[in-house]
Amino acid sequence: MPKVLQPPDLLRRIAVLEEQLDALRRSGWERDELPLFPTSLHGLVYEDNTSFTTYWESIFIPRTGTLALGMVMIGDVVSAVNTGGEWQVKLNDTTVVASGSVPATFSYAFPTATIPLTSYLNAGQLKVQLQCRRTSGATTGGRYGGGGSIGASPTYARLL
Structure with a gap:
């Protein structure tokens, strides 16, 4: 007796595909790395x-709701004078979304920032910048004079 193939249930197949797509989206969002590029003129x-x-x-x-950013900062020492400063993360050249200080101790600091991106999800593109400045220490000498x-x-820079 010939076997009869059952026609596939289209609604069931769509439900399975939607479930798999949702799982892929969730796993991708947890691991998306955002590359940051150096802008220094000194190399x-x-x-x-x-x-x-x-x-x-x-x-x-922006396709996710949060940017998790980890950084490493260090001041300088010139003629036994330690240099400190400040850092900030800026979006679209205008909005400061995170900031902190770089201690004048000539030791590494490892600040982190969690930046909400929900208000930018409809934007076509978003510019993120890591900025620093010197606020204390030697005013002459040093690496560039x-x-x-x-x-x-x-x-690290992860889109969550």
Whole structure:
């Protein structure tokens, strides 16, 4: 006797596909890394400016609700004078969404920031910048002659 194939249940197949797609979206959102690119004119992301200077930046299309950012900062020491400063994360060249200080101790600091992106989800693109400036320390000498420098680098940037 010939076997009769049952026609596939279209609604069941769509439900299974939607479930798999939702699982893929959730797992991708937890692991999406955002690349940040250096902007220093010196080739090293280590500056001695007293006004905020962009060290790292990226332009991306926001598709998730949060950006988790980890950083490493270090001040300089010039002629036994330690240099400290400030850092900030800026969106679209206008909005400061996180900030902190770089201690004048010539030791590493590892600040983190969790930045909500829900108000930017409808934007076509979003620019994120990591900026620093020197606020204390030597005013002459140092790596580039303008005094002590502040070094900064992202350790991770994850879209959650």
